[in-house]
Amino acid sequence: MSARPSYEEWVAGLVHDATAAPSLHNAQPWRFRYFQGSRTFHLRAQMERAVTHTDPHGRALHIGCGAALMNLRVAAVHGGWHPQTRLLPDPRDAELLACVQLTALGGTSGLGVLYPAVHRRHTSRYPFEETEIPEAVQTALADAARDEGASLTFPTGWHLDEVLELAREAEARTVTDPGRTRDLAQWTHGGIPFSDTETEGVPLYAFGPRKLGGRAPMRDFAGDRPVAGRTAAEFEHHPHLALLSTEGDRPQDWLRAGQAMERVLLLATLHGLAGSFATQALEWADLRWPLRDPVTGTGQVQMVLRLGYGPPGPATPRRPVLEVLDIEQGTPNS
Known part of the structure; x- marks a missing residue:
């Protein structure tokens, strides 16, 4: 006992x-x-x-x-x-x-x-299967976000294409932006392998493979730095993205969005889904605005989630x- x-x-x-x-x-x-x-x-x-x-x-x-x-x-x-x-x-x-x-x-x-x-929930930066997420699961995830005062939608068609294009544009900008490059270097320790004593940042083993093809909007934590031994992989051509939004855009809305995001991710984990983040477009004011619902034109997108069936990501330092x-x-x- x-x-x-x-x-x-x-x-x-x-x-x-x-x-x-x-x-x-x-x-x-x-x-x-x-x-x-x-x-x-x-x-x-x-x-x-x-x-x-x-x-x-x-x-x-x-x-x-x-x-x-x-x-x-x-x-x-x-x-x-x-x-x-x-x-x-x-x-x-x-x-x-x-x-x-x-x-x-x-x-x-x-x-x-x-x-x-x-x-059990860890960010997975690996390729996911091309398997559809059942409508019942999508509904349950949307309900979880709604319980925290946020909305969760799954863009399709031309709206999904627009979200993917905005992510690509943002990723291209980030690679050439000195300030954001310094952020990556600080929080990935310049790509140097972590020691057993590191307690923060994204370690090399959690970068995931370099994207060889596919449409999944992946952030490359290596930036333009070569990483010895890192493999390349084909990612999904039909990624499943979810936009999490709030009505307002003030600190209390951001806190609600964080709670909703984690509630969605925990529930997704229990449903056997893996997840990662595609926040690149959110980090540029002129790219964040077009992410909104094209029908209503309302809401403030706070997070872009990539969900799917695939390997769970590794635990990162705490x-x-x-x-x-x-x-x-x-x-x-x-």
């Missing part, structure tokens, strides 16, 4: 689950503070971990932190708690992104069933919990 974890181990376990979330270039721009007196987590942005050139306004930073917030909520419900959540609770403190108080579980919640996917968690004895502002 295993020993019951200590209070600190229980709190650390919840944060360990939260930080399994994805973030732009795996920068992990979050920090958690737990107040024992009120069973409350504060989620804070670490602005020094912003990917400054690629994400100058912090939109992707908020989305990554929103994804970590979703994982925390899932883990809390799995543990029998109700995570009472407030976004941006203090207008005077822009870095305080969310407040989560754990109360006795009341009513029912579907979040707990997602818990097995928290540590910062130790002790680096991202503080535990206080009292209550907030006490």
Whole structure:
């Protein structure tokens, strides 16, 4: 019979689950503070971990932190708690992104069933099969996004062609943009193989193969740098993309988008799907706008997901919990 974890181990376990979330270039721009007196987590942005050139306004930073917030909520419900959540609770403190108080579980919640996917979900930059995603699965994923205040649509026809063309244009720009090239070099360590002690960024083993053909919109983390031993592969010619959108485009919308994105990805993982991100066009203001729904012309696209049946991606490094968690004895502002 295993020993019951200590209070600190229980709190650390919840944060360990939260930080399994994805973030732009795996920068992990979050920090958690737990107040024992009120069973409350504060989620804070670490602005020094912003990917400054690629994400100058912090939109992707908020989305990554929103994804970590979703994982925390899932883990809390799995543990029998109700995570009472407030976004941006203090207008005077822009870095305080969310407040989560754990109360006795009341009513029912579907979040707990997602818990097995928290540590199974990894970004996969490998080719996917040309297999269609069943309509019932697409509907379930769209419902999951809607539950978090976002919409998820699967572009087809000429709209899909437009999204793919915008991604290609953005990728071509990124390769020749000095600021974004510096971001890639910083968060991939210049393509140098990671040591066992690295805790952040995208390691070489997670780059995936170089794209030899196909239409999948893949970001090449190697940029124009040669990587010894890296293989090339044919990617899918009929990629399945999903656009995640919100009505507004403010920090609270970005946090909602991050939660919706992670909820969709966790559910997709349980349905046997792999996923990666095609955010290149979102990183250029003039390319992001045309991604919107061509019929309604409304909504703000916050994320482009590539989904499909294929190999799961490898686990990427995570910062130790002790680096991202503080535990206080009292209550907030006490």
